[in-house]
Amino acid sequence: MNFLRFPDADTWLVAATEAGFIVDDTLAAYTHTHAIDVIGTISIGGEYDSETGDVIAPPVVLDGWHVNYQGDLPDDWEQYVVSPEQPVRVWA
Amino acid sequence: MRGSAAFRTGVAPGGALAGPWVKNELYRKARAVPSLDLRFADNKLLTDAITGANLVTFTRASSGTFVGSDGLLRSAVTNLVLRSEEFDNNTSWTKPNSTITANAITAPNGTLTADKLITNNAASSGRASVSVTAVTESPATLSCFAKQGETSVFGLFISDGVTGRAADFDLITGTVSGTPTAGMTASIEPVGDGWYRCVATVASPTGTTRSLRLVQTVVANDGIKGLYIWGAQFEETSTVGEYIPTTSAINSAPRFDHNPTTGESLGLLVEDTRTNLVRNNTMVGAVAGSPGTPPTNGWVIVNSATYTSSILGTGIENGINYIDIQYVVAPGAAASVLFYCDTPAASASTAYTGSYYLKLVSGTSPQVRFVWQDGISTYNRTFFNLTATLTRYTDTLTTAISANLARFAVGIDAAPSGATFVIRVGLPQTEQGASATSVIFTDSTLSGGKNRAADVANITGTNFGTTRTNLVLRSEEFDNTGAWTRGVGLSVTPNTTISPIGTLTADTITGDPAIDINQTIAGTIGITYTNSVYVKAGTATSLMFRDDTGAGRHIVFNPSTGVITSQSGTFVSTPTSQPLANGWYRYLMTYVADSTSLRSLIRFQSAGSAQTFIAWGAQLETSSTATAYIPTTTAAVSVFESSFYNQTEGTVFADAKVTTVAPATSLTSVFALSDGTTNNRITVYKRANADISTRLDVSTSGSSVAFINAGTFSVSNLIATSYRVDDFAISLNGLTPGTDTLGAVPTISRLNIGSYADSTFPLNGTIRRLVYFPQRLPNNTLQAISQP
Numbered sequence: 001m002n003f004l005r006f007p008d009a010d011t012w013l014v015a016a017t018e019a020g021f022i023v024d025d026t027l028a029a030y031t032h033t034h035a036i037d038v039i040g041t042i043s044i045g046g047e048y049d050s051e052t053g054d055v056i057a058p059p060v061v062l063d064g065w066h067v068n069y070q071g072d073l074p075d076d077w078e079q080y081v082v083s084p085e086q087p088v089r090v091w092a
Numbered sequence: 093m094r095g096s097a098a099f100r101t102g103v104a105p106g107g108a109l110a111g112p113w114v115k116n117e118l119y120r121k122a123r124a125v126p127s128l129d130l131r132f133a134d135n136k137l138l139t140d141a142i143t144g145a146n147l148v149t150f151t152r153a154s155s156g157t158f159v160g161s162d163g164l165l166r167s168a169v170t171n172l173v174l175r176s177e178e179f180d181n182n183t184s185w186t187k188p189n190s191t192i193t194a195n196a197i198t199a200p201n202g203t204l205t206a207d208k209l210i211t212n213n214a215a216s217s218g219r220a221s222v223s224v225t226a227v228t229e230s231p232a233t234l235s236c237f238a239k240q241g242e243t244s245v246f247g248l249f250i251s252d253g254v255t256g257r258a259a260d261f262d263l264i265t266g267t268v269s270g271t272p273t274a275g276m277t278a279s280i281e282p283v284g285d286g287w288y289r290c291v292a293t294v295a296s297p298t299g300t301t302r303s304l305r306l307v308q309t310v311v312a313n314d315g316i317k318g319l320y321i322w323g324a325q326f327e328e329t330s331t332v333g334e335y336i337p338t339t340s341a342i343n344s345a346p347r348f349d350h351n352p353t354t355g356e357s358l359g360l361l362v363e364d365t366r367t368n369l370v371r372n373n374t375m376v377g378a379v380a381g382s383p384g385t386p387p388t389n390g391w392v393i394v395n396s397a398t399y400t401s402s403i404l405g406t407g408i409e410n411g412i413n414y415i416d417i418q419y420v421v422a423p424g425a426a427a428s429v430l431f432y433c434d435t436p437a438a439s440a441s442t443a444y445t446g447s448y449y450l451k452l453v454s455g456t457s458p459q460v461r462f463v464w465q466d467g468i469s470t471y472n473r474t475f476f477n478l479t480a481t482l483t484r485y486t487d488t489l490t491t492a493i494s495a496n497l498a499r500f501a502v503g504i505d506a507a508p509s510g511a512t513f514v515i516r517v518g519l520p521q522t523e524q525g526a527s528a529t530s531v532i533f534t535d536s537t538l539s540g541g542k543n544r545a546a547d548v549a550n551i552t553g554t555n556f557g558t559t560r561t562n563l564v565l566r567s568e569e570f571d572n573t574g575a576w577t578r579g580v581g582l583s584v585t586p587n588t589t590i591s592p593i594g595t596l597t598a599d600t601i602t603g604d605p606a607i608d609i610n611q612t613i614a615g616t617i618g619i620t621y622t623n624s625v626y627v628k629a630g631t632a633t634s635l636m637f638r639d640d641t642g643a644g645r646h647i648v649f650n651p652s653t654g655v656i657t658s659q660s661g662t663f664v665s666t667p668t669s670q671p672l673a674n675g676w677y678r679y680l681m682t683y684v685a686d687s688t689s690l691r692s693l694i695r696f697q698s699a700g701s702a703q704t705f706i707a708w709g710a711q712l713e714t715s716s717t718a719t720a721y722i723p724t725t726t727a728a729v730s731v732f733e734s735s736f737y738n739q740t741e742g743t744v745f746a747d748a749k750v751t752t753v754a755p756a757t758s759l760t761s762v763f764a765l766s767d768g769t770t771n772n773r774i775t776v777y778k779r780a781n782a783d784i785s786t787r788l789d790v791s792t793s794g795s796s797v798a799f800i801n802a803g804t805f806s807v808s809n810l811i812a813t814s815y816r817v818d819d820f821a822i823s824l825n826g827l828t829p830g831t832d833t834l835g836a837v838p839t840i841s842r843l844n845i846g847s848y849a850d851s852t853f854p855l856n857g858t859i860r861r862l863v864y865f866p867q868r869l870p871n872n873t874l875q876a877i878s879q880p
Contacts, residue, residue, distance in 0.1 A: 001225075001342075024770075026850060030365060030546035035153030035341050037365065037543045040439075044539065046497070048434065050392050053465025053499050068543070070153050070341035072183075088540030089367065091154035091342070092532050 002073060003087060004080040005064040009040070012065045019074035034071025035091070042066050042088055118745065118863060121877045126745075126865045127736035130845070132359035133747075133860035136348040138549075143735065147555040148845065150346045153545035157531045158347035158361055165352075165411030165519075165531060169333030170344040172224050173304070173326045176337050179207045179220045190218025190308065191315070199322040200237050200287045208241060209308045210318035217247070218318070219307040224326050226302045231330035235291040235323075236306050237283065238263055242317035245269060247307030248290055250276065252297035260309055261290040263319060279332075287322075291332045302326065346549065347530075349858050352410070352484075358749055359860035361530065362846025365546040366523040368532035369435035369498060373520050374413040376536050380405045388536040390434045393417060398425035399504075404514060409482050412449050413533075414518035421458070423510035427472075429463050430515070432501030435522040435541070443757075446500030447486040447521045447528045452478035455513025459505035462487040467497040475505055482516060486528040490755065498522055526755045529856055546854060552768075552842035557734025562722035563613045563712040564692050569725070570599040570609060570707055579607035579695075591708045592626055592676045598708040600630060601694070605703075608636070608695035613712055615690035620664055622682040623692055624711045624718045627651050628675050630704030634697035637679050639690055639712075645683055648697055651705050664716060678709075680718045732839075737765075738866035739839060741816035745865070745877055746776065748809045748846075750857030756782045759853045762811060763862060765840045766849035772838035773849035774815050776822065778805035788813050788822035790835060791849075797835030803827045812874035821871050826879035829871045 006012040016022045021029075021036065029036040046059030068089065073081070119125055129141040130148065138148040155170040175184040180194040191210045199206040211218030226232060238246040240263035249258045259278035260269040266288055272278045278292045304326055308319055323335050336343050347361040377388030383395040384403030395401040404416040419430065446462060457477040462485075464471040473487055487500075500522045502515075519531050534542045566575035568591070571584040578584070582603035589598040601609055615621060623639040629651035638646035645661030654669040654677035664682040671677055692710045696703050709721045722729050732739050748762045757780055764775035771794040779787050779801070786805045790798040802811070802824035812829075813822040817837050823829040845862060846855035869877075 023850075026852060028851065030151075030153065030548050031851065032149055032151045032548060033340050035545045037367070037545075039540065042540065048465075048467060048497055048499070050394075051429075053467055053470060053497055055467040055497070072340045087538065089538060089543055092156065092368075092542040092544045 001091065002069045003082050003084055004067040004069050004077065005082045006067065006080050007064060009065045012038075012067060015074070015077065015080070019077070034069070037068040037089070037091065039066040039068065039089055044088070118877060122743075122745075122865060122869055122873055124865050124867060124869060126863045128864035130859075130862040132348060132858075132862070133357040136357065138346060138360075140736075145735070147551045147735070148549055149552065149555065150547070150549045151341070152344045152547045153341040154543065155344050156347055156363070156544050156547070157533070158349045159352045161350050161355060161357065163350070163352055163355060163410055167533070168345040168347050169336055170327060170342060171325045171336040171338050172226075172328065172342050173222055173324050174338055174340065174342065176324045177205050177322055178339070179209065179306070179321060179324075185220045185222055187218070187220055189216045190220065192220065197239070197320050198285070200283050200285065206237075206239070206320050206322035208318045209306065209321050210315060211308050211310070212315050217307055217309045219249070219305045220321070221303065221305045222324075224302040224304060226297070226300050226328055229296065229298065230328040231293065231295050232297050232302055233291065233293040233327045233329055233332050234304050235289060235325045235332045235335075236321055237287050237289050237323040237335075239285075239287045239320040240264055241319040243308060243310040243319050245309045246290055246319055246321070247305070247309045248278070248292040249305035249307055250292060250294050250297070251301075251303040252294070253299045253301035253303070255298075256303075257292075257294055258307070259292040261288065263288055289332075289335075293330055293332070295330050346547070358858040359747070360549065360845065361858050362547045362549060362855045363529045363544070364525065364854040364856055365544060366525060366529045366532065367541045367543040368534050369522045369524075369541040370433050370500075370520045371435070371534055371539060371541065372433065372536035373534045375406045375415045378403055378406050378415050387415065387433075391431070392433070393431045394429060396428075398422040399428055399430070409516070409518070412482060412518040414449065414482070414516045416453055416514055416516050418514045419512070421504070421507045421511045423508065425507045425510065427504060427506045429501040429503040430460070431517065432499050433520055435498045435500065439524065442524055443488060443490050443526045444498050444500070445486060445488040445523055445525055445528045447484055448502060449482050449484050449516075449518030450478055450502070451482040451516040452480055453514035453516050456511060458507065458511055458513060461503050461505070463501040463503040464489045465497060465499040465501065472503065478515065482518060484528070486752070488526055488755070490526065526758050527752050527856060547846070548851065549845040550842055550847075550851070551845075556842050557732055557737055559730050559732045560713055560715065560719050560722060561728055561730040562724050563728045564611060564710045565724055565726065565728065567710045567722075567724040568597045568599075568708055570601060576609050576611050578609050579603065582607050582609055584609070589628065589706045590674065592672050592674075598626075598628065598706050600704055600706050602702055602704045603696050604701045605696050605699055608638075608693050610691050610693035611710070613690045613692065615685045615688055617685050617688060619714055620682065620684050620716050621690060622680060622713055622715050622718045623690075624678055624680045624721075625692060625694065625707060626672070626676055626678050626709040626721075627694070628677070628706040630706055631700075632696055632698050632703035632705045635705055636693075636695040636697050637681065638693040638695065639681055639683065645681070647679065647681060649679060651677070678718070682716055682718075736864055736866065737840065737843075740837065741814070741866075741868040743812065743814040743865040743867065743869040743874070744776070745861070745863040746809070746811045747860040747862075748811065748855060748857055749860060750807055750855065753784060753805055753807065754778065754856060756780065756784055759848070760855050760857070761844070761846065761848040761853045762809070762855060762859070764844040764847060764849040765842070766844065767839060767841045768850070770849045772840065774838060774840065775849050776811055776813055777848060777853065786811065786822070786824045788820060788830070790815065790820055790832075790838065792836045792838040797838070798832035800830040800832050802830050808880065810878040810880055812869070812878040814868045814874060816868040819868060821874055823871070823874040823878045826875055829874050831871065
């Protein structure tokens with residue numbers, strides 16, 4: 001599995017379109033040869049009132065647009081591969 | 093196409109002359125035999141009940157859960173090794189001290205996909221190695237099919253980064269050789285044709301690093317000796333499961349689901365991708381006590397002056413991880429939440445569905461309700477009572493979540509007289525989407541939850557059918573000067589001889605040495621073509637059959653004996669001649685085009701003027717083998733061939749179930765016949781519309797042909813739908829069929845099971861049975877077979 005971090009959502013959309021994963025505005029996220037889990041922005045932390053759920057301290061949004069990917073990497077996607085020490089999401 | 097006849101007869105069902113449809117209730121109702129019958133619920137297999145063939149390709153790039161026939165929640169077998177049959181792939185497999193010969197021998201599944209593992213000249217055992225990231229502390233089972241070659245001792249090795257453990261297997265005696273390393277167990281099982289499935293398990297590895305090796309343990313040092321391997325599999329379980337092949341992504345077995353209460357077999361589960369945002373829904377870290385320690389990371393179990401809680405313990409019931417919590421509620425206590433696990437980082441303006449397994453273990457059931465909090469607002473849902481059965485309760489908040497939190501809690505009504513009760517809480521799940529899907533196990537380490545990949549099930553490619561095209565024009569009319577070019581002095585006398593199929597359509601061709609008759613056909617460089625022609629001897633003793641003008645590729649043959657006496661140029665396979673009755677031979681050449689100008693050309697090679705030969709059935713096709721001859725006249729002719737599908741007319745019967753009908757905002761598909769796009773489709777789905785009707789939707793070449801609403805989509809749906817030019821119909825659960833009498837039939841190349849034409853909009857339910865009849869059944873028959 002590859003953890004990918006694109007600079008922003010637009011870069012991801014362009015890259016996915018060029019790779020043929022997005023056709024007619026539809027993302028082919030799951031096929032017999034690849035799997036794509038678009039996480040988007042990642043927020044960590046945040047503090048909430050345990051009784052009411054009210055926000056005490058909002059979560060922090062990390063840089064980038066995050067995507068988990070399985071399959072052969074398209075050309076030029078190596079630049080987006082990251083190796084998080086503690087991934088926030090993986091496949092089951 | 094098989095089974096194209098309607099099999100209709102006037103004999104009563106079961107009579108001596110009855111049609112084959114009497115054997116099955118559906119067939120009897122249809123008074124026809126299908127060409128495809130996928131009985132997922134009955135057989136719990138993907139195979140076609142008509143042929144026994146497995147035409148369905150299924151993948152899911154993650155694990156997934158389902159309810160087994162015993163009522164237990166189970167995880168599907170998942171293979172975490174990539175390229176499980178491609179050890180020559182250098183991205184997935186490293187080969188220290190070894191080389192791999194790909195596709196060297198027939199594999200246990202009958203395909204030529206097994207590789208040979210050869211120790212190179214290094215003074216060490218050769219191996220194919222791969223690394224896998226595992227869940228902490230989970231059991232590790234590595235398996236691989238192996239067969240003896242020149243060597244016969246095969247080894248499996250698992251390292252967790254701290255300890256490496258190995259087991260050897262004797263592929264002659266079919267036994268575990270010696271004793272595996274402490275902490276590892278091993279087994280070996282024969283699977284036929286000299287193949288064994290070798291299995292090694294480490295029950296308690298440490299860490300998350302798994303280095304795996306498939307080892308040819310005999311140090312041969314000659315770069316030749318080796319053994320054969322196929323089908324490697326790594327599972328995070330203590331027992332080996334059915335083999336699941338992988339390519340570029342991990343793969344998991346199809347799930348054949350069951351009703352957890354009745355045990356009813358529900359068929360193939362097809363679900364969309366979902367992420368369980370609840371962290372640690374398996375209750376890791378909980379410690380019994382008063383109040384005890386809640387599960388690690390994010391869990392809150394309310395313990396206050398009026399709600400005194402105690403954790404009684406954790407366990408597993410029917411495969412469902414649970415925690416038992418006792419509450420003592422003081423008289424006059426106000427309404428409150430009881431427990432929750434925060435699911436932060438939710439998206440704004442999005443529907444979420446939450447679910448809990450809940451059970452009243454003791455005491456009197458309180459009035460409980462789900463409570464959603466989004467960091468700004470609180471949404472109190474409808475009260476309900478718990479029962480003594482561990483039941484999954486779900487709730488969808490269609491009101492927009494407006495902030496970063498999607499807390500899904502269980503709350504309680506005010507208790508004027510107080511209460512004491514024990515509640516069992518299992519496997520909470522919060523997922524983005526308008527309905528609950530199967531449980532996704534999570535652990536305490538992932539703040540963003542775990543994702544279950546979508547199920548992808550379809551019949552496509554050659555499993556669906558193939559289209560063959562003869563590119564040669566006037567393939568039996570060598571006298572047609574518009575299509576065929578003649579050399580100087582060459583003449584053609586049409587229809588002089590009986591052709592290979594018994595028609596008087598073969599032509600006699602007369603000419604002098606080095607004179608030819610030919611037809612030029614546009615081709616594509618790099619594409620593989622097969623050129624063929626039927627020839628019967630006349631007076632000529634040597635002829636040339638030539639194709640590609642770029643390379644001058646040709647064969648020279650004796651038309652009397654069929655012997656190819658010489659050849660020139662590069663071919664994909666050796667050119668051949670196939671003998672037929674009455675002196676006919678079919679000559680075949682397969683090659684990769686290096687020119688855009690291809691030819692079917694026959695030339696006189698032997699000496700002597702006015703020689704003759706007889707020709708018939710020229711064919712040029714984009715194929716690596718010659719296929720059955722297709723006659724042409726003014727244009728190239730394509731023929732679609734499928735083991736089950738009829739491009740002209742047909743009927744699909746589907747038996748589909750969902751746990752809950754998706755809301756009006758969601759389109760969910762039962763099946764789709766398509767070309768992989770939405771331009772050509774025959775698809776049945778639940779509309780994303782307020783009337784949630786079941787719709788037959790046909791589009792041909794991008795133009796809508798039919799939209800027929802058949803009635804309200806429900807939990808159980810028996811659907812029969814037919815297509816033929818200007819004749820479309822659909823019946824749902826025995827209702828009067830809706831029809832459309834105008835439109836062309838699209839050209840189809842795949843069947844998506846539980847998804848839309850472009851593989852989107854999954855059913856999020858189960859397909860009990862999917863049946864295809866290669867004829868357009870009458871409307872009253874559609875009504876009869878869809879009758880519940």
